[in-house]
Amino acid sequence: MCGIVGYIGKTHAYPILIKGLKRLEYRGYDSAGVAMINDNGNLNVYKAKGKVADLEAYCEDKDTSGCVGIAHTRWATHGEPNSANAHPHYSASGRLALIHNGIIENYLTVKEKLVGRGIAFKSVTDSEVLIQLIEYIMQSNNLELLEAVQVALHQVIGAYAIAILDREHPDTIICARQSSPLVVGLGSDGAYYIASDASPIAEYTDKVVYLNDGDIAVLQPGHDLRVVNMDNETQHPNVKQIDVTLGQLEKGGYPYFMLKEIFEQPSCLRDCMRGRISVEGYHITLSAVIDYRDKLINARRIIIVACGTSWHAGLIGKQLFESLCRTPVEVEYASEFRYRDPVLYPDDVVVAISQSGETADTLAAIELARKAGAFVFGICNAIGASIPRLTQTGVYIHVGPEIGVASTKAFTGQVIVLSMLALCLANERHTISDEKYKEMVAELIRIPEKMEKALKTNEQIERLAPIFTYAKNCLYLGRGYNYPVALEGALKLKEISYIHAEGYPAAEMKHGPIALIDSEMPVFVIATRDKLYEKVISNIQEVRARGGRVTALVTEGDEQIRKFADHVIELPDTIECFQPLIASIPLQLLAYHIAVCKGKDVDRPRNLAKSVTVE
Ligand code: M6R
Numbered sequence: 319m320c321g322i323v324g325y326i327g328k329t330h331a332y333p334i335l336i337k338g339l340k341r342l343e344y345r346g347y348d349s350a351g352v353a354m355i356n357d358n359g360n361l362n363v364y365k366a367k368g369k370v371a372d373l374e375a376y377c378e379d380k381d382t383s384g385c386v387g388i389a390h391t392r393w394a395t396h397g398e399p400n401s402a403n404a405h406p407h408y409s410a411s412g413r414l415a416l417i418h419n420g421i422i423e424n425y426l427t428v429k430e431k432l433v434g435r436g437i438a439f440k441s442v443t444d445s446e447v448l449i450q451l452i453e454y455i456m457q458s459n460n461l462e463l464l465e466a467v468q469v470a471l472h473q474v475i476g477a478y479a480i481a482i483l484d485r486e487h488p489d490t491i492i493c494a495r496q497s498s499p500l501v502v503g504l505g506s507d508g509a510y511y512i513a514s515d516a517s518p519i520a521e522y523t524d525k526v527v528y529l530n531d532g533d534i535a536v537l538q539p540g541h542d543l544r545v546v547n548m549d550n551e552t553q554h555p556n557v558k559q560i561d562v563t564l565g566q567l568e569k570g571g572y573p574y575f576m577l578k579e580i581f582e583q584p585s586c587l588r589d590c591m592r593g594r595i596s597v598e599g600y601h602i603t604l605s606a607v608i609d610y611r612d613k614l615i616n617a618r619r620i621i622i623v624a625c626g627t628s629w630h631a632g633l634i635g636k637q638l639f640e641s642l643c644r645t646p647v648e649v650e651y652a653s654e655f656r657y658r659d660p661v662l663y664p665d666d667v668v669v670a671i672s673q674s675g676e677t678a679d680t681l682a683a684i685e686l687a688r689k690a691g692a693f694v695f696g697i698c699n700a701i702g703a704s705i706p707r708l709t710q711t712g713v714y715i716h717v718g719p720e721i722g723v724a725s726t727k728a729f730t731g732q733v734i735v736l737s738m739l740a741l742c743l744a745n746e747r748h749t750i751s752d753e754k755y756k757e758m759v760a761e762l763i764r765i766p767e768k769m770e771k772a773l774k775t776n777e778q779i780e781r782l783a784p785i786f787t788y789a790k791n792c793l794y795l796g797r798g799y800n801y802p803v804a805l806e807g808a809l810k811l812k813e814i815s816y817i818h819a820e821g822y823p824a825a826e827m828k829h830g831p832i833a834l835i836d837s838e839m840p841v842f843v844i845a846t847r848d849k850l851y852e853k854v855i856s857n858i859q860e861v862r863a864r865g866g867r868v869t870a871l872v873t874e875g876d877e878q879i880r881k882f883a884d885h886v887i888e889l890p891d892t893i894e895c896f897q898p899l900i901a902s903i904p905l906q907l908l909a910y911h912i913a914v915c916k917g918k919d920v921d922r923p924r925n926l927a928k929s930v931t932v933e
Contacts, residue, residue: 320405320419320927321345322500323518324388324481326491327509327539331387332377334511338518339370339391341567344575344721344921344928345419345514346393349404352377353415353483354384361485363415365404369922386488388481388512390417393927396425397442406483407446409453410437414463414484416452418445419514419931420477420498428474448474452482467492467534468548477678477931479529481512491537495529498931499676499704502527502535502543504557510537514929515700517719520562527555528702558702566718574920576722576814580906581773584766586717586727587734587899594738597763600756602742606695606711613693615746617667620645621660621692623652623683624671625930627725627809631732632671633802634898638740641895644749652683662690669695670712671736673720673728674929675703684708697735699728713739722921723928724813726906729806730769730899737762737896761893765900768890772903775887779904782869782885783911789817789840793831794905795824795861796844797854803844803898807905814923815913824857835866842908843883844901847873848894858883871901 321342325331335352350373351365362384366376370391390405397403406415422428425444428451433439437450448470456466463484471478477497484490493500493512503511503519503526511519512535516526527543529535533553536544545553572578595602607614620639622632629651636647650660652670656679662668668687672680675698684705687694696705696712699720706712715731741758744750750758786792792811796804805821812819822831824843835841841861845854855878858868862882870883873891880886887904913920 320393321391321514322388322417322419322479322481322512324491324493324512325509326386326489326537327505328385328507329509330383331385332382334522335387335389336370336374338513339373339389341517342514343370343391344723346391346927347922348392348394348399349401350389350391351404351406352382352387352389353406354382354387355483355485355488356381356384359485359488361412361415361483363406363408365401365406367400367404386483386491388415388417388483388491395421396444403441403443405445407441407443407449409449411453413486414449414453414482416445416449416480416482418448419479420496422448422474422478423476424474425476444476448478448480449482463487463490463492464534464536467494468550471496471534471548479514489538492534493529493537494534496531497678497681500529501702502529502537504543508540510539510543512537516560516562516702517567520560520567521564524560525557526560526702527557528707560701562719567721574722574910576724576726576910576920579720579722579727580903580910582718583727583730583903584769584773586731587766587769589718590716590731590734591738591762595759595763600759602738602745602759604713604738604742606713607739607742607746610693610711611746614667614695615743616665617645618663618665620647620667620669621662621687622647622649622669622671623655623680623687625652625677625679627729627806628671628673628680628732630802630806630809631729631736632669633805634733634799635669635671635736635740637799638736638895639743642740642744642750643747645743650683652677653679656682656686660686662687662692664691666692667695668692669697670705670709671697671732672705673699673725673732675700675705676929676931678931680705681708697732699731721928723923723926724810724909724920729902733898734762734765758893761896765892765896768892768900769903771890772900775889775904776907778887779907780911783908783915786840786908786912787915789838791834791839792817792819793827793834793839793841794819794821795827795841795857796821797824797850798848799895799897800844800846800901803901803905804842806902807842807909810906810909811912813926814909814918814920815916816918816924817912824854827857828860832860832864835861835864837865837867839866841866841868842905843868843870845870845872845879846889846897846901847876847891848897855879871904
């Protein structure tokens with residue numbers, strides 16, 4: 319939920335830290351802070367409520383010198399967003415400073431003990447407890463920092479990615495990870511970088527180490543990376559090469575990352591399919607299916623676990639797997655699944671879907687499934703994140719870093735991967751004919767081009783958006799494959815414009831929500847030409863009969879719905895099961911333009927964080 323950055327080397331740390339925080343701001347932006355040790359050995363900590371820009375303004379007249387520093391952007395869990403609760407936290411003596419992402423679950427018990435020993439706290443956070451504990455252990459046992467960290471981490475329960483500065487040792491940063499992501503970058507000049515994900519590091523080095531749970535890293539410029547565990551056993555870090563370009567991390571002329579990411583979808587999906595679909599033979603090859611063919615095609619059942627937008631993609635996956643592979647599928651909210659006592663069989667395949675690969679509930683669901691002996695398959699975007707490392711196999715969606723908090727290209731990337739996977743398995747299981755398989759693969763190849771056409775609705779949607787700015791509630795209706803599209807459209811609007819919106823299966827509307835319909839409530843209906851088209855027309859009539867205002871997404875050339883909808887948005891035709899890839903685009907654009915009209919900060923919606931690493 320929070321973002322952490324650190325640098326130790328030969329150059330001025332502060333600009334690297336601030337730039338890194340800006341790249342990580344999507345993870346939390348209610349307060350931010352930075353700590354540096356200057357050449358005189360002073361450990362300076364500066365913190366501000368608000369965004370990274372507020373911290374920068376606050377630091378303008380401060381001493382930000384020093385070649386070692388750590389920084390943090392916060393998404394509050396314990397304690398309101400203010401500068402006292404912002405990180406870094408000083409230890410009681412002021413010798414140490416710590417940044418933390420995660421939650422220390424037993425912090426109250428530990429805090430009580432420390433307060434009993436006379437330690438005063440400046441914040442109400444769980445994080446401050448950790449640094450006070452570390453210093454207390456250091457002082458009372460006369461230990462070095464690393465030893466004290468090892469003892470302290472044995473005493474805390476919870477999730478953490480931490481980094482610590484010690485003003486007595488300005489040549490060292492100590493960091494550790496347990497259930498919260500932490501990446502170490504290895505600079506060519508012997509410098510070290512740390513961050514919650516690789517995005518702040520990518521412009522300085524392409525060599526990184528993804529720390530594992532239980533790892534404690536000691537970073538000293540010019541020395542080899544030292545990684546140990548809590549029992550001081552040496553760990554052997556795996557250096558990986560990352561492949562992220564600067565262009566992928568910047569807005570490229572768009573006012574917001576979200577708009578850039580909406581427009582990137584055709585090229586991202588081409589990237590996602592590249593090397594996996596043969597254009598000549600109309601054939602899909604997924605290495606995960608080659609490696610685990612028997613396990614996957616003989617699955618008794620598929621259980622999809624995910625949260626938010628990824629869960630919506632899972633609902634589309636269910637329809638794809640059931641209709642193409644004839645395998646029964648359940649779609650579960652990871653947060654519910656983890657606390658139920660689900661029945662799992664060894665021949666179940668659990669598919670975990672996550673853009674970030676770090677969502678705490680999805681990780682816990684994977685853990686539960688693995689303990690029960692199920693085979694776990696991951697669909698993830700962030701390379702090297704926890705989910706791909708915890709699953710037996712999987713497929714990356716390869717849509718590049720998604721920075722906008724509202725997920726867009728990751729959603730369509732997930733749907734295209736689920737489509738490829740379902741087609742691949744259906745072909746192996748012979749549940750669809752060769753002819754149908756090839757016809758569908760050929761259509762998948764055409765999807766990016768059709769998305770380009772769908773993006774041309776942008777101007778029309780920008781013109782329509784102001785009409786909906788004053789709505790208090792909106793209803794999104796769809797059936798079949800378009801029902802998850804309705805859910806996703808409603809979520810997008812809620813997230814960034816703060817208008818209440820409900821996604822509903824169109825026919826269910828008459829079992830309740832129809833009571834809400836009046837001339838004040840915009841109703842968005844996904845009414846593309848498919849087998850339920852006529853039924854959706856009847857649902858539109860039901861809305862119209864109650865004075866509702868209908869905006870319909872229709873297949874191009876549709877004249878019928880135009881007669882009774884207030885507005886129609888025409889979309890290119892495609893096979894029914896791929897319609898979500900096209901129909902979700904105007905709904906993303908609609909949410910975006912409504913939020914912009916309302917003056918909202920589209921990329922940083924209130925109360926949200928991109929990566930939900932706490933439950
Ligand atoms: O990284 P994940 O896909 O696991 O994230 C799951 C949800 O937190 C995420 O999809 C969230 O709902 C987005 N903000 C939706 O736009």
